[in-house]
Amino acid sequence: MSQYRIFKVEDAIAYVREAAGQGGEVPLQGEEIGDGNLNQVFRVWKPGESRGFIVKQALPYIRCIGESWPLTRDRARIEAQILLRHGSVCPEYTVEVLHHDPELSVMLLEDLSDHQVWRQALLEDASFPEAAAQLGRYLARVHYHSSAFHLDYQAQQAAQIAFANPELMAITEEVFFVDPFRDHERNNVEPLIRAEAEQQWADAALKVKVATLKHDFRCKGEALLHGDLHTGSVMVAAGKLKVIDAEFGGYGPMGFDLGVIFANLLLNFCSQPGRHPADAGQRYQHRRIEEILTLWRSFKADFVTLEAKSPDPALAEPGYVQAFMRRVWRDALGYAGCEMVRRTIGIAHVVDLDGIEDPDRRAPCQRQALALGRTLVMEAEQLDEEQLRVLLLEWVS
Amino acid sequence: MSQYRIFKVEDAIAYVREAAGQGGEVPLQGEEIGDGNLNQVFRVWKPGESRGFIVKQALPYIRCIGESWPLTRDRARIEAQILLRHGSVCPEYTVEVLHHDPELSVMLLEDLSDHQVWRQALLEDASFPEAAAQLGRYLARVHYHSSAFHLDYQAQQAAQIAFANPELMAITEEVFFVDPFRDHERNNVEPLIRAEAEQQWADAALKVKVATLKHDFRCKGEALLHGDLHTGSVMVAAGKLKVIDAEFGGYGPMGFDLGVIFANLLLNFCSQPGRHPADAGQRYQHRRIEEILTLWRSFKADFVTLEAKSPDPALAEPGYVQAFMRRVWRDALGYAGCEMVRRTIGIAHVVDLDGIEDPDRRAPCQRQALALGRTLVMEAEQLDEEQLRVLLLEWVS
Numbered sequence: 124m125s126q127y128r129i130f131k132v133e134d135a136i137a138y139v140r141e142a143a144g145q146g147g148e149v150p151l152q153g154e155e156i157g158d159g160n161l162n163q164v165f166r167v168w169k170p171g172e173s174r175g176f177i178v179k180q181a182l183p184y185i186r187c188i189g190e191s192w193p194l195t196r197d198r199a200r201i202e203a204q205i206l207l208r209h210g211s212v213c214p215e216y217t218v219e220v221l222h223h224d225p226e227l228s229v230m231l232l233e234d235l236s237d238h239q240v241w242r243q244a245l246l247e248d249a250s251f252p253e254a255a256a257q258l259g260r261y262l263a264r265v266h267y268h269s270s271a272f273h274l275d276y277q278a279q280q281a282a283q284i285a286f287a288n289p290e291l292m293a294i295t296e297e298v299f300f301v302d303p304f305r306d307h308e309r310n311n312v313e314p315l316i317r318a319e320a321e322q323q324w325a326d327a328a329l330k331v332k333v334a335t336l337k338h339d340f341r342c343k344g345e346a347l348l349h350g351d352l353h354t355g356s357v358m359v360a361a362g363k364l365k366v367i368d369a370e371f372g373g374y375g376p377m378g379f380d381l382g383v384i385f386a387n388l389l390l391n392f393c394s395q396p397g398r399h400p401a402d403a404g405q406r407y408q409h410r411r412i413e414e415i416l417t418l419w420r421s422f423k424a425d426f427v428t429l430e431a432k433s434p435d436p437a438l439a440e441p442g443y444v445q446a447f448m449r450r451v452w453r454d455a456l457g458y459a460g461c462e463m464v465r466r467t468i469g470i471a472h473v474v475d476l477d478g479i480e481d482p483d484r485r486a487p488c489q490r491q492a493l494a495l496g497r498t499l500v501m502e503a504e505q506l507d508e509e510q511l512r513v514l515l516l517e518w519v520s
Numbered sequence: 521m522s523q524y525r526i527f528k529v530e531d532a533i534a535y536v537r538e539a540a541g542q543g544g545e546v547p548l549q550g551e552e553i554g555d556g557n558l559n560q561v562f563r564v565w566k567p568g569e570s571r572g573f574i575v576k577q578a579l580p581y582i583r584c585i586g587e588s589w590p591l592t593r594d595r596a597r598i599e600a601q602i603l604l605r606h607g608s609v610c611p612e613y614t615v616e617v618l619h620h621d622p623e624l625s626v627m628l629l630e631d632l633s634d635h636q637v638w639r640q641a642l643l644e645d646a647s648f649p650e651a652a653a654q655l656g657r658y659l660a661r662v663h664y665h666s667s668a669f670h671l672d673y674q675a676q677q678a679a680q681i682a683f684a685n686p687e688l689m690a691i692t693e694e695v696f697f698v699d700p701f702r703d704h705e706r707n708n709v710e711p712l713i714r715a716e717a718e719q720q721w722a723d724a725a726l727k728v729k730v731a732t733l734k735h736d737f738r739c740k741g742e743a744l745l746h747g748d749l750h751t752g753s754v755m756v757a758a759g760k761l762k763v764i765d766a767e768f769g770g771y772g773p774m775g776f777d778l779g780v781i782f783a784n785l786l787l788n789f790c791s792q793p794g795r796h797p798a799d800a801g802q803r804y805q806h807r808r809i810e811e812i813l814t815l816w817r818s819f820k821a822d823f824v825t826l827e828a829k830s831p832d833p834a835l836a837e838p839g840y841v842q843a844f845m846r847r848v849w850r851d852a853l854g855y856a857g858c859e860m861v862r863r864t865i866g867i868a869h870v871v872d873l874d875g876i877e878d879p880d881r882r883a884p885c886q887r888q889a890l891a892l893g894r895t896l897v898m899e900a901e902q903l904d905e906e907q908l909r910v911l912l913l914e915w916v917s
Contacts, residue, residue: 271734271735271739275690276686276689276690276693276738277690279738280684280686280689281686283680284681284684287677287681289673289678292677293673293674296673300834301833301834304834305833327837327838327839328839330834330837330840331837331839331840331843333834333837334834334837334840334843334844335843335847337668337834338742338835338844341668342740342741342742343739343740344739344741345735436698437697437698437701437727437730437731437734438731438734438735440724440727440728440731441724442724442725442728443728443731446731446732447731447735450732
C-alpha cells in the first residue's frame, strides 16, 4: 500500500486497519480534523470507543497555501524520527508514534482527544497548573539527551546528520528572522500598527541583535529541538501534557524552544487587555509570568540533575552547567522576542491576538507584543530571572 | 591499483607515474620525508628537476604511536575534499591537490620544497614579513565562503554533512580540551613544571571557561575550519605562503583556527628567553606581537570586504559583521589559551619550547606559556586588540 497518494478519509481508515492491526471485521469511522498550516490530519475510531487513532499525512505542499508553495514530504519521516527519539527519552510528555510509513509520508499517532490544545485552554482561562513545570521537564529531557553533555562527539554528530532538516529549518530562518524585520510581501501587518512595524524595520540596533540570533540558530547545534514549540503544539489534560508536531525539529540552540514557548505565553499575556476587564486580565497576566518562570526553573532543575550524570569530564566540571544555563536563558529571551514580533506582523499569527475582534482593542495589544518583543531582544543579555519578573510586572495593564 | 596497501617508496613512484601522467620511460626518484604525527609522506622527482611531487598517505593508525592507536584512513578523503574546497576559494594560499585516491587513502600534492615550514623559519629568525597578513587573508576567504554569510541554510547544512570529520575532531576534543586540564596518562609534563600543571588541574574557574570553549567547538559550526593551523601547517617562501595538512578540518567556530595560530606564535614568543640573549629575544617577541595583530587585522579587513557582498539580508545588516568579528576575536583568544596549555603539557608539544636543551632555561619558558595561556582563557571576554597588545608587552622578557 506504500505508493504515495493524498489520503481521503477511507485511505486513513485503511491505513489504520493495516498499521494498527485493526481487523477487517471491525467497523471504523473517520474524519478530517486538521487545522494546522502544513498537513492533513484524520481521526479514526471504532464506534462506541472514545479513544481512536490519529493519522497525520504530509502533503507535497503547504496545506494552508496550496500547491504554489511545494514542500518536501520527507518532513513526515523526519518528524516521526524526532518524535520517536524524543519519546525514547521522555515518553511521558511526547505524543506516541505507533507506526509511520515514509513512502506514504504518514504517521499513526496516539489519539489525544481527551486532551485540549494548551493555547485554547489558555484562551478559555482553563487552569492546568502543572503544565508549565511539565513542559520544563520535557525540554530538559529531550535537550539533555541530545546534547554534548550526554553524547560523545561521534554520537552527537551522527544525530546532527540523522536529524538534518534543511528545508523546514530554512523556512524558520526566513519567516522568523528575516521577513518580520523588513517590509516583505509575506508579512501580514494590520493597518493600525503599520507605523510601528515600519519603525521596527528601520531599527538598526534591533536588526543587529536579530542577526546574531539568526546566525546562532543556524550554527549552534546544541540539542535536538522541537523547533516550533508554541502553545498549539502542546496538548494538556488534568495532570497530563503531550507535545505534538515536531516537523520543524532539528539541531539548534536550546534557547530556541524555550524562547518560542515563553513568547507564546507572552503573546497571551499581551492579549489580555483586549479580552477581559482589567482586574481579570491582570490576574491572567500574572499567571503567564508565573508560568514562564516555573517552566524555566523546572527546565533548569531537571537539566542540572541530569547533567550530574554527564559522562563528559570537561562539561561535568562543577559550575559549568550553571554558566551554560545562563547562556541558554539569554538565548531564550532573544528568541522569545523574535517569536513575539514574527507572530504579530509576520506570515503566521496567533489567535490570542488576532481573535480580538474589535480592531481598536486589538491594535494596542499587538503594539504591546511588538514593543515587548523588541525589549526582550535588546535586553536579553542583561536580564536575569528576577529582573525579567520585574520587567514583566511593569507591562501588566 | 586501488587496493589499499601501505606505500613504500616504489609504490609512491608508481602512483606518481599513474596519477600525474609521468610516462614509464622517465626515471623517477623518491624518498620518505614525513615528520608529522599521523601519516607518511614521500617526495618523488625527476632527476635534475627541482620541483617534484608530494605523495601523502594515511595509515590505518597514528604514525607516531603505531598500530595500538587505530585511526580511520578515511581522513585522507576528508582532507583532500577540504583542501580542494579551500583551494577553490583561496588557491593562492592553499596547497594544490593534484589527485587523490580514496581507496589508497593517498593524495598527490604540489611540491613545496622551495618553501620552508613557518615554525622552522621563525626558529631560525628568518623574516617573512608578509606571512601574517597572507594567513589572515587565507582564513578570511576559507571561513567566509563556508559561512552563513555566503551559503544559504541548505547549502551550509550540506557542507556541514559533507565535511563531517567525527573521528579526528573527537581527538581534538580530547587532546585539546580534556586531557591537559586534568592529570591524564596521555599528558607529557616535564618534572620541573609539574607543580604548575597540578595547580592548573585544580583551577575550577579555568576549567569552567575551557568547558564553554569545548562545548562551542563541538556545537558552533560556523565555518569549514582547517582544524590544526599551527605554524607547522604553514609553508612560507619569499612573498609566498601555502597552508597544508587539513586532516583535522571540519565545521567549527571561526575563532578556533585563529586561536591556534595566535597560540603558536605566542609559544614561539615564550621560547625566546630560552633561545636568545634578552635584547635579541625581546626583538623577536615584539615581532610575534605584531604578527598576531597583523594577522587579525588582515583577517577582519578581508572578511568585512567579502561580507559586503553577502546575499543574506539579515546578516548583511550594517553593523552586524563588526559585532560578529568581536565574538570571533573573543573565541580566538580563548582557543589560543587552550592551545598554549595543551602544547606545553599535553600529548603533542612544540619544538619551540621542547627544543630548548637546558631544562633550567626551558622550564621558565614553559611556565610562561602555561600562565599566558591561562590568562588568555580567563580574560578573552575583556580584551580588545589594543588591550591584548598592552598585555603582551607586559609579558616581554
